Amino acid sequence: MKKTNIALASKRTAVWRSLLLQYGGLLLALLLLMVAFSLKTDHFLSLTTLRTISNQIPYAVLLAVGMTCVMIVGGIDLSVGSVMFVAAALAGKLVLGGQPLWLACAVILLTGLVYGAVNALFITRLRVIPFIVTLAMLSILRGLAYTFTDAAVQNAHNIEAFRAIGIGFIAQLPVVGRVPWPVVITAVIFAVFAVILTRTTLGRYIYAVGGNPRAAALSGVRVYGVKTLAFVITAVLAALSAFILIARMNSGQNNAGFGFELQVIGAVLLGGASLAGGQGTLVGTLLAVLLLGTLNNGIILLGINSHWQVAVNGFAILIAVFLDARRRRALGQD
Amino acid sequence: MSESIQPMLEMRGIRKVFPGVIALDDVDFDVRPGEVHALLGENGAGKSTLIKIIAGVYRRDGGSMLVDGQDVDFRSPADALEQRIKVVYQELDLVDGLSVAENVFLGGYPKTARGFVDFSALKSRTRALLADLGLEIDPDLPVGELRVAEQQMVEIARALSRQAQLIVMDEPTSALSPAEVDTLFAVIARLKARGVAIVYVSHKLDEIYRIADRVTVFRDGKRVVTEEVANTTPRQLVAWMVGRDLQDLFPKSEAHIxxxxxxxxxxxxxxxxxxxxxxxxxxxxxxxxxxxxxxxxxxxxxxxxxxxxxxxxxxxxxxxxxxxxxxxxxxxMGLLTESRKDDGLVLPLSVRANMTLAALGRFADLTWIRGGAETRAAAEYVDRLGIKTPSLRQPIRYLSGGNQQKTLMARWLLRRDSLxxxxxxxxxxxxxxxxxxxxxxxxxxxxxxxxxxxxxxxxxxxxxxxxxxxxxxxxxxxxxxxxxxxxxxxxxxxxxxxxxxxxxxxxxxxxxxxx
Structure with missing residues (x-):
């Protein structure tokens, strides 16, 4: 009986300690970067910067939320950028064709849904590894969309409803100023998935399936179902982020989502997920996205050649993989 | 009397700490040439950690280590091999697709004058090594086609190809038939005769009495005792291991069929x-x-x-x-498979999450997990089954085999309403x-x-x-x-x-x- 009490009593402090261990590094890096950038530039700590970041972060976060689910479940989705592109092209076409906005939105989300299900079908029923399936899909989708749009930029000028979502804001708050819709939508989705992953049976099964699919199956978990759901979630969120992207740009760019998959995977890995599955948290992912976003922004503010941004993401992946490998070696599970 | 013999390997005050656990605490250990030194202890007592330090897989956090009287510090398994120390693990690290000979000399093939691999020398030297051990295994056969017992012999031959003077065997008989165990023990006798030092890890007391000269018992990361096997009784060994007298190993009540x-x-x-x-x-x-x-x-x-x-x-x-x-x-129904790691444990997850995996529905409203109820149930079973863990949040990979197994049993016991x-x-x-x-x-x-x-x-x-x-x-x-x-x-x-x-x-x- 004594032990039970100990187990319960030590919980609080243990939670804080493990949080610090888990996220301390990321948090520290983020703070250091912010301090460094604000010392180096005049504008970094301004509201404009905040707004710029808050404009750029939502797509990344939406994609990263999905990618975190997929990577916890032991998969990877290289095709999110292409899904975004297809969704953006489709939405552009529909809206330009005079269809109502809600219809475009519904079609886009449905596309994501179907697409995620197709991915999952190959992965679960045909047992092709996710890397290969989604790599193939990356090319197929982008190729299809190029064909379908003749690789043209589709401008949807002056469609009010679009603008309202893309650059509109929900509230005018003191100090912070405008709170844009994309930020609100993203925050809500982030919160929902954070709760799903940590507080629901589905979330627990996602971790279990990623950690050991055979053990999960023998414990009665619907392994295929959970995997399918993770890939569908990712694709739908990618489609949603495409919708927000074109709403802001007010156009269907033909390079929409290009290379996003690597940025997102880099961030998720940096946030503590493992290529082996079973690990990762949305808080870690968010911190990593913020870190990379801040870094990219700083690069621009410092006037450094912006192509460095691309390289920075590569470095992030390397660092993340290095940390993961080191952690695994420390645990003796090579 | 035997004090005068210089140990082949001597470890003093070895200490190793993992997150939340002191795996080894001030441990002394030594093994002499031509001696079989048995390591005994419950899972989690520190045996495997000690072996891994000897093998260069882990680095010690404290203490000193001497090989032939010289201070050493292994940073990798290669360093240990350099000192002619070889560990034969339960999971053998052989390359299935390569032949016996190619495996035995893996990493140091004999070369011809032109720098190519000298296959005939490779084969004849392999045959000679195996013959030394009293074995007849075709050097050309792919290792994957051999039985586990034979693969183990290949691993031992491989150690000899590197002139190993210390071979550590980690529960070598766990997958062997009685006849194969006899063969293994014959090989061990030959190794002894050649002056090779052997560290032998096993749970099986009868084996220790058959082949070991000395035995060291571990408990909770500490060395309990090192003693000549001849001066011990099985009952004593068990008591040292468990820390108390184990009166009845098999409690069996009257069955009500x-x-x-x-x-x-x-x-x-x-x-x-x-x-x-x-x-x-x-x-x-x-x-x-x-x-x-x-x-x-x-x-x-x-x-x-x-x-x-x-x-x-x-x-x-x-x-x-x-x-x-x-x-x-x-x-x-509930099933506990014979392979805990492969299809029982979810290693990255906590003790609690592993325990409640099959009964999660019990603690959930629709899909929402009532954290308090889950924690209370898990804590109850940690208590009831005497699972040793610093907390419910501890990743299960840090628990010893016995405690992992008890956690998996609890996974089914938590379904008591329907099991x-x-x-x-x-x-x-x-x-x-x-x-x-x-x-x-x-x-x-x-x-x-x-x-x-x-x-x-x-x-x-x-x-x-x-x-x-x-x-x-x-x-x-x-x-x-x-x-x-x-x-x-x-x-x-x-x-x-x-x-x-x-x-x-x-x-x-x-x-x-x-x-």
């Missing part, structure tokens, strides 16, 4: 041949067989984790669908004596509550100790049935032995095709 619970008829598939039997409520049915006889497969097929081609499984009057673990669970039959495939494999006794006690307690238990094992003493009825399997079929009173070691062996020569049962137990 109820109505038939599990009825299996004409089961075939995955190597099984027409298996039929019944388990009653409150009954412990033991399934005994040699490696490869299909005992573990039987559990998997009943549960639906391995393919069933024909036959019926009925639990408490309800038909269980083939190849559908979810249906088996819904009807009241009727528990299938346990070698639940005590690789587990220390103390945990074994606790698991036997649990099994007895569950049967007392009217649950049916199907217990597979390749170890006779435990089958004889806890089963009410024993079925013996041979080549995928049931070859004999004994009541508790009828059963004896001799009878079991006779019924289990294949008609072919010893140890030739090659029926490979297929692992479950689920996931």
């Amino acid at each position: 109820g109505p038939p619970l599990l009825v299996v008829e004409g089961l075939s598939g995955s190597g099984l041949r027409d298996v039929s039997f019944t388990v009653h409520a409150g009954e412990v049915v033991g399934i005994f067989g040699l490696m490869g006889a299909g005992i573990n497969t039987l559990g998997r097929v009943i549960y639906g984790a391995a393919r069933r081609d024909a036959g019926t499984v009925t639990l408490d009057g309800a038909r269980v669908r083939p190849n559908a673990p979810r249906d088996a669970i819904a009807k009241g 009727k039959l528990l299938i346990l495939a070698e639940p005590t494999r690789g587990i220390d004596v103390g945990s074994k006794a606790e698991i036997y006690r649990l099994i007895d307690a569950m049967a007392q509550r009217g649950m049916g238990i199907l217990f597979m094992s390749t170890e006779m003493p435990e089958i004889l100790g806890i089963a009410d009825r024993i079925l013996v399997m041979r080549e995928g079929a049931i070859s004999a049935e004994f009541t508790r009173a009828e059963a004896s070691q001799e009878r079991l062996v006779a019924a289990a032995a294949t008609t072919e020569p010893e140890g030739e049962a090659t029926l490979v137990a297929p692992t479950g095709a689920s996931a």
